[in-house]
Amino acid sequence: MEHDEIEILLIEDNPHEAELTIRSLRRNKLDGRLLHVSDGVEALDLIFPAGLPDDAPLPFHPKVILLDLKLPRVDGLEVLRKIKTDARTRMIPVVVLTSSREDRDVVESYQLGVNSYMVKPVNFTDFSNAVGELGLYWMIRNLPPPIGHKSPSS
Amino acid sequence: MNPVVNFFRGLLDSSDWPARWHCGSWSAFHGWLYIISDLLIWSAYFAIPVVIIRYISKKQDARFIRLYFLFAAFILACGATHFFDAVAFWVPLYRFNALVLAATAIISWLTVFYIVRYLPQAMSLRPVRELELEIEQRRNAERQISLLNAELDNTVARRTAEIADYKYALDQSSIVAITDQKGIIRHVNDNFCNISKYTREELIGKDHRIINSGYHSKNYIRNLWVTIANGRIWKGELKNRAKDGSTYWVDTTIVPFLDAEGKPFQYVAIRSDITERKKAEEQQALLASIINSSDEAIFSVDLQKKVTSWNHGASALFGYAAEEIVGREVTLLMAPERRHEEDVVISRIIAGEMVKHFETERVRKDGTAIEVSINASPMRDGDGNLFGASKIVRNITELKRAERHIMELNISLEQKVADRTEQLGAINRELEAFTYSVSHDLRAPLRIIDGFADMLLSDHAAELDEEGHRKLGTIMANAQRMGRLIDDLLKLSQLGRKEVVTVSADMNKIVRSAIDEQLGGYADREPEIAVESLLPAECAPGLILQVWGNLISNALKYSAKKERPKIQISSHVSGADIVYVVEDNGAGFDMQYADKLFGVFQRLHKPTEYEGTGVGLALVHRIISKHGGRTWATAEPGKGAKFYFSLPAKQRHDNEPTNNHGTR
Numbered sequence: 001m002e003h004d005e006i007e008i009l010l011i012e013d014n015p016h017e018a019e020l021t022i023r024s025l026r027r028n029k030l031d032g033r034l035l036h037v038s039d040g041v042e043a044l045d046l047i048f049p050a051g052l053p054d055d056a057p058l059p060f061h062p063k064v065i066l067l068d069l070k071l072p073r074v075d076g077l078e079v080l081r082k083i084k085t086d087a088r089t090r091m092i093p094v095v096v097l098t099s100s101r102e103d104r105d106v107v108e109s110y111q112l113g114v115n116s117y118m119v120k121p122v123n124f125t126d127f128s129n130a131v132g133e134l135g136l137y138w139m140i141r142n143l144p145p146p147i148g149h150k151s152p153s154s
Numbered sequence: 155m156n157p158v159v160n161f162f163r164g165l166l167d168s169s170d171w172p173a174r175w176h177c178g179s180w181s182a183f184h185g186w187l188y189i190i191s192d193l194l195i196w197s198a199y200f201a202i203p204v205v206i207i208r209y210i211s212k213k214q215d216a217r218f219i220r221l222y223f224l225f226a227a228f229i230l231a232c233g234a235t236h237f238f239d240a241v242a243f244w245v246p247l248y249r250f251n252a253l254v255l256a257a258t259a260i261i262s263w264l265t266v267f268y269i270v271r272y273l274p275q276a277m278s279l280r281p282v283r284e285l286e287l288e289i290e291q292r293r294n295a296e297r298q299i300s301l302l303n304a305e306l307d308n309t310v311a312r313r314t315a316e317i318a319d320y321k322y323a324l325d326q327s328s329i330v331a332i333t334d335q336k337g338i339i340r341h342v343n344d345n346f347c348n349i350s351k352y353t354r355e356e357l358i359g360k361d362h363r364i365i366n367s368g369y370h371s372k373n374y375i376r377n378l379w380v381t382i383a384n385g386r387i388w389k390g391e392l393k394n395r396a397k398d399g400s401t402y403w404v405d406t407t408i409v410p411f412l413d414a415e416g417k418p419f420q421y422v423a424i425r426s427d428i429t430e431r432k433k434a435e436e437q438q439a440l441l442a443s444i445i446n447s448s449d450e451a452i453f454s455v456d457l458q459k460k461v462t463s464w465n466h467g468a469s470a471l472f473g474y475a476a477e478e479i480v481g482r483e484v485t486l487l488m489a490p491e492r493r494h495e496e497d498v499v500i501s502r503i504i505a506g507e508m509v510k511h512f513e514t515e516r517v518r519k520d521g522t523a524i525e526v527s528i529n530a531s532p533m534r535d536g537d538g539n540l541f542g543a544s545k546i547v548r549n550i551t552e553l554k555r556a557e558r559h560i561m562e563l564n565i566s567l568e569q570k571v572a573d574r575t576e577q578l579g580a581i582n583r584e585l586e587a588f589t590y591s592v593s594h595d596l597r598a599p600l601r602i603i604d605g606f607a608d609m610l611l612s613d614h615a616a617e618l619d620e621e622g623h624r625k626l627g628t629i630m631a632n633a634q635r636m637g638r639l640i641d642d643l644l645k646l647s648q649l650g651r652k653e654v655v656t657v658s659a660d661m662n663k664i665v666r667s668a669i670d671e672q673l674g675g676y677a678d679r680e681p682e683i684a685v686e687s688l689l690p691a692e693c694a695p696g697l698i699l700q701v702w703g704n705l706i707s708n709a710l711k712y713s714a715k716k717e718r719p720k721i722q723i724s725s726h727v728s729g730a731d732i733v734y735v736v737e738d739n740g741a742g743f744d745m746q747y748a749d750k751l752f753g754v755f756q757r758l759h760k761p762t763e764y765e766g767t768g769v770g771l772a773l774v775h776r777i778i779s780k781h782g783g784r785t786w787a788t789a790e791p792g793k794g795a796k797f798y799f800s801l802p803a804k805q806r807h808d809n810e811p812t813n814n815h816g817t818r
Contacts, residue, residue, distance in 0.1 A: 017598055020605040070594045099597040101644065102590055122597050122637025124605035124630075 007033035007063040007139060011043045011079065012097075013071050020124065021066065021097070024131035030139050035062075040074030044082055047089060058088050064138035069098045069105055077108055084113040091145035093138060097131075161249055171246040185243065192240035199233025202226070218276065221268050228265045231258035329404060329425040335383075335418050337362040349404075349427055351397040367395040382410045382421055391428065403432035451547040454533060455484045457504065459496055462542060471526075471549055473519030487516045489523070503532045503543040513550065525551045589647045596640050604633040642769035646776060649697070654780045659695045661688040661734070665723060668702035672710060681710060681719035688725045689732045691801040697777045704770040705736040705797050712795065713740030731783065731800040742789040751787055774799065 008030065012018040018036050025031045037043045047060055065083070069076035076096065083089045095116040096109050109117050118134060121127045164170070171177070175185060203226030210222050235258050238251045280288070324330060325343045332341035342350075342357050350357070350365050357364065370393065381388040388408045395401050404425035410418035445452050451468035455461055461484050464476040472479075472487055479486065485493045492514065499509050509530040516526050529546045607630045611623070618626070662685070669683055683706075691698075706721065713719035722737040743751070752775035775785045778799045789795035 014598060014602070016602040016606070020602065020609075023605075023609065098594070099601070100590070100593040101641075102593050103648070120597070120601060122600045122604060122640070123634045124601060124608040127601060127605065128608075 005033055006035045006060065008035070008135070009043070009046070009060075009062045009065045010034060010036045011038075011040070011065065011071065011076065012036065012068045013038050014068075017068070017120075020127065021131055024128040025135045027128065028132045028136055030132075030135040040071045040076065040079045043079050044074060047083065048086070061089075061092060063093070063142075063144045065092060065094045066097050066134075067094055069096060069100060069109075077105070077112065080109060080112045080114060093142065093144065095134060095138065097134075165249045165253065166247060167249070168246045171248055173246055174243040189240045189243055192236040196233040196237040196240070199229045199236065202229045218272055221265075221272055224261065224265050224268055228258070228261045231261045234258070324424065327426070329427065331357075331362070331423045331425075333362050333421050333423070335420060337421075339364075340420065346425075349396065349402055350394065351400075356397075365394040365396070367393045367401050369393040369401070378408070382408050383418060385410050385412050385416060385418055391432075392425075393432075402427060402429040404428060451549075452544070453484075453547075454542050454544045455500075456542040457500060457540070459483045459485060459500060468547070471518075471524070471547060472516070478519075489515065489517050492516075499528075499530055500543070503530060504540065506532055506540070508532070516547070524549055525554045585647075589644060592640065593644055597637060600633045600637045600640070604630050604637070607633070639769070642773070646769060646773055649773065649776050649780070652780075654694045654697065656692040656694055656781070658690060659693050659698065661690055661698075661725070664695055664699050665702050665706075668699055668706055671703055672706045681713065681721060683721045684723065686722075686724040688723070688734065689727065691732050692804065693781055693801055694777075697780075701774045701777050701799065702736075704774050705799075708770060708797070709736050709738035709740065709795075711740075712742075713738040716740060727803065728800065730803055732803050733798055733800045735796055735798050737794065737796045739794040742791045742793050742795045743787075744791055745789060748787055748789070752785055 008025070010018060010021060012021065015038065018038070022031050022034065022036065025034065035046075037046060047058065049059065052058070067076045067080060071079070076098070080094055080096070083092060083094060090113070093115040094113075095118060096105075096114050097118050097120060098105065099120050101119045106117055116134070116138075118130060121130060174180070180188075206222050206226045206229075210219060231254065234254050235251070238247060238254055241247065242251065325345065328343075329345040329349055330341075330343040331339060331346050333339050339357050339360050339362055342354055347354055347357070352364070374390075378388050378390065387410070388406075390406055391403060392406045393401050393403050405428045406423060406425045408421050408423045411420045411422065413419045446465045448465060448467045449470070451465065451471040453461055453464045453468045461479050461482055464474070464480050469475055474486075485496055488495065495512075495514060499512070502509055509528065512528040512530070514526060514528065515523050517523055527548045527550045530543045532540050533542045533544050534540050607626050611618070611626050611630075615623075665685055665688060669685070673681075673683075706723075709721045710719070713721065716739055718739075720739045723735070724737075725732055725734045727733075752771045771785075778785045778801070782802050783800040785797070785799045787795055787797045
């Protein structure tokens with residue numbers, strides 16, 4: 001699967017959590033074009049490949065990024081900041097999927113420009129339903145930004 | 155016949171002789187010359203004694219009165235002889251005539267005898283001329299005497315007036331009393347009466363001790379008496395007692411008046427009232443003793459900086475005795491580099507200013523330095539002329555030391571507070587990190603447990619028997635329960651960090667939405683919830699919604715097993731608070747556990763009876779406390795419970811709404 005075919009990027013360090021998320025998406029057949037990376041550095045390397053000039057078009061543009069906040073090395077909020085401050089990636093929808101309902105996380109995420117913030121229920125049934133709905137929404141209902149279009153830099 | 159008897163028998167018988175006219179031959183002229191001359195002599199001789207008698211009777215101091223009378227009788231007798239001589243011309247009474255002649259002869263000789271006897275004396279009477287001269291001299295002398303007398307009278311009058319004036323002046327100026335040698339009062343003047351408040355009648359005749367105050371020592375009084383009894387003048391001050399018991403001071407001079415033997419027979423006491431002066435002196439002495447006994451150092455300096463007075467306090471403070479420093483410059487008390495301070499102080503004093511709380515350093519006699527606070531005030535004489543400064547010096551060495559100590563303590567206290575604040579901050583940050591990590595890290599494993607159990611159940615259902623299903627179900631239920639516990643705990647901890655921002659809220663609306671939220675699961679058998687019209691309150695609506703939600707869900711939960719669950723919601727005013735009540739007819743609880751009701755994780759029922767985490771009421775309590783209100787409950791097992799919470803009718807406005815991201 002080439003990078004440009006990826007529609008969902010899941011950034012989640014816990015493989016079991018990732019498995020639950022993927023299983024929930026699978027129920028709605030949304031797991032086909034999904035890539036799972038397990039930390040922030042990996043995610044950023046993927047989005048901003050090394051050696052590429054600052055203004056060169058990026059090869060990677062998923063329909064949605066599902067981002068956990070608590071990540072090793074570079075945490076989720078940092079990843080979010082990088083994505084939302086780069087004109088080439090700013091328009092990519094990012095959904096925070098986290099266990100935290102801490103105000104500071106919520107507030108900071110929105111300040112950085114997150115498109116949606118979901119607190120993962122502990123109850124798996126609720127979790128599965130929520131992730132399913134979320135996948136359906138971003139993959140099918142939502143109209144993604146046109147690929148290769150750069151937003152005006154701020 | 156006896157011729158003598160015949161003589162007296164025929165005394166007035168004229169028949170023996172013819173009338174003289176017929177004896178001899180008398181010419182008429184001769185006869186009448188004789189007769190008339192005899193009568194003229196007789197009348198003249200008659201007149202002379204009359205004149206003499208009259209003269210004597212007028213002149214009372216006449217001497218030789220007997221002689222005068224004798225002479226008068228002699229003349230009268232001579233006259234009578236001439237009368238009868240003339241009568242003999244007609245009636246010749248020669249016998250009677252002879253008798254008259256005999257009487258005349260006797261009288262004449264008597265007269266001779268008297269004259270002989272008294273003539274020398276009469277001759278000694280000075281001649282009239284001499285007398286006149288003497289009279290003249292006497293008159294002159296009398297005139298001179300009367301002149302002198304007049305002059306003397308004048309002098310006496312003048313002196314008397316002078317003495318009266320002196321007496322008046324004395325009476326006006328002084329208090330005067332005169333006593334006899336025994337001290338009995340004989341005279342007092344008005345001033346004496348005025349000051350002693352006795353009347354003159356009460357004083358005269360009384361012993362002088364009536365005004366004795368008993369103030370003076372026996373010796374003092376004895377000395378007084380000894381002095382005056384020995385005829386010497388006594389001068390001194392006496393304190394006397396007036397009739398009303400008040401006392402007065404008199405400056406007294408007692409002058410003894412001495413008799414011819416030099417013994418006093420009376421004493422004149424002249425006094426003047428010095429009560430005011432004495433009072434002033436006493437006042438001054440009092441002030442002086444106060445100043446002297448004061449622990450504060452009090453002294454005075456003149457304008458040349460010389461010390462003029464020095465009290466005990468000053469001696470104690472500086473170590474110099476008064477004799478050592480009075481007269482010397484006050485700069486003695488100053489280190490050389492501080493001596494200019496005195497110039498500043500004196501210049502301010504000269505400008506009429508006071509120097510207050512001037513804090514500086516001074517040097518004691520032993521050379522040690524002390525910190526002092528000085529007050530200096532100008533001193534003026536009666537005419538307002540500045541002559542120096544009074545100074546009150548307080549040792550503030552200890553005070554300053556204490557101040558510095560307090561300052562050091564304050565600094566270290568501030569440091570401690572800062573340290574503690576820092577520690578608290580660190581603890582808080584740790585706590586925040588902890589809850590953050592709980593939020594992130596504790597929920598994930600539970601979800602994984604629940605998720606994988608679920609996956610096992612759905613993916614391997616066929617391989618599990620009923621017991622396997624049951625056990626997996628237990629795993630999932632407990633994982634979920636743990637999840638709820640963590641969620642509730644996080645809510646509680648979040649609340650602790652939240653600011654409560656109150657607004658005026660419609661409580662009916664909040665309760666309605668809480669009921670709607672809670673009744674979601676009771677579609678089939680709707681319980682009866684009666685809501686009275688509720689009083690409005692100032693509160694944070696979101697948090698109060700949670701309170702109502704928890705209380706209503708509790709009520710629903712515990713009354714669910716009743717035939718006809720019934721919930722009543724009401725409010726009332728109690729003092730400055732509004733009290734809200736949620737009443738149910740459910741299981742209730744034993745009141746002995748009421749105090750545990752609002753604690754975290756405190757439950758009065760088993761989880762198998764009633765679902766719950768034990769955090770709901772703790773949350774209610776936390777929210778209401780943050781509003782400044784109270785929570786409590788009453789109940790009876792099996793009959794129902796009443797849960798109350800109060801909110802202040804008027805919120806304190808120390809929690810002004812702020813743009814705090816935590817309250818969004």
